[in-house]
Amino acid sequence: MTIRVKICGLKTPETMAVALDAGADHVGLVFFPPSPRTLEMTTARSLADMARGRAQIVALTVDPDDALIEAIAAELQPDIIQLHGSETPERATEIKTSTSCAVMKAVKVATTQDVEVAFNYTVPQGPCDTILFDAKAPKDAALPGGNGLTFDWRVLEAVGSRLNYMLSGGLTPDNVGDAIRLTGAPAVDVSSGVESAPGVKDAARIRAFLEAAKAV
Numbered sequence: 001m002t003i004r005v006k007i008c009g010l011k012t013p014e015t016m017a018v019a020l021d022a023g024a025d026h027v028g029l030v031f032f033p034p035s036p037r038t039l040e041m042t043t044a045r046s047l048a049d050m051a052r053g054r055a056q057i058v059a060l061t062v063d064p065d066d067a068l069i070e071a072i073a074a075e076l077q078p079d080i081i082q083l084h085g086s087e088t089p090e091r092a093t094e095i096k097t098s099t100s101c102a103v104m105k106a107v108k109v110a111t112t113q114d115v116e117v118a119f120n121y122t123v124p125q126g127p128c129d130t131i132l133f134d135a136k137a138p139k140d141a142a143l144p145g146g147n148g149l150t151f152d153w154r155v156l157e158a159v160g161s162r163l164n165y166m167l168s169g170g171l172t173p174d175n176v177g178d179a180i181r182l183t184g185a186p187a188v189d190v191s192s193g194v195e196s197a198p199g200v201k202d203a204a205r206i207r208a209f210l211e212a213a214k215a216v
Helices: 013-021 041-051 066-076 089-099 112-120 176-183 203-214
Strands: 004-008 026-031 056-061 080-083 102-109 130-135 165-167 187-190 195-197
Touching: 004 056, 004 203, 013 026, 013 041, 013 203, 026 041, 026 066, 026 187, 041 056, 041 066, 056 066, 066 080, 066 089, 080 089, 089 102, 102 112, 112 130, 130 187, 165 176, 176 187, 176 203
Parallel strands: 004 026, 004 187, 026 056, 056 080, 080 102, 102 130, 130 165, 165 187
Antiparallel strands: none
């Protein structure tokens, strides 16, 4: 099995080109103004055009309103809309129906009980095509994700092949191999773990992360 890799929070043509050339399967474009990785639509559309046909384009949102979802669907035409806030299964269904895009729901994890929440969202019971297991952010965190925090990967042991998921949260080129081997995750996601500063992607770390993940 080849591990699928998502490089999230790309902001420049240069780092997008590095991610694509190094074999990224998914590229994430952020639409959340508090994040240092957020994009204006014009820039996002240009980056998406670079990736189209080469990698799955993922638009990351946090509790988006209808206007943002409509703009993303019309102007970006992503493959996947990622919901990284407190969206309910019902809201995820609305977004999937209105856009005809696949939906990825982030589930914030600290305990085994948190993991069980995912089954309310995923097909066939729910609307989401993929679950993104991410570390639960501290209560005082400014961002719901991309904080460079890990969680106890052992809480995913019971998931197995019961749903399609992607592992995120504090992954780096140094630990992604161990994370995949321990969890059996079919896909991984990284943002801050391939940055030299918040929102600034590092080309060498992108390549190293993809090489380490694909080598498992």
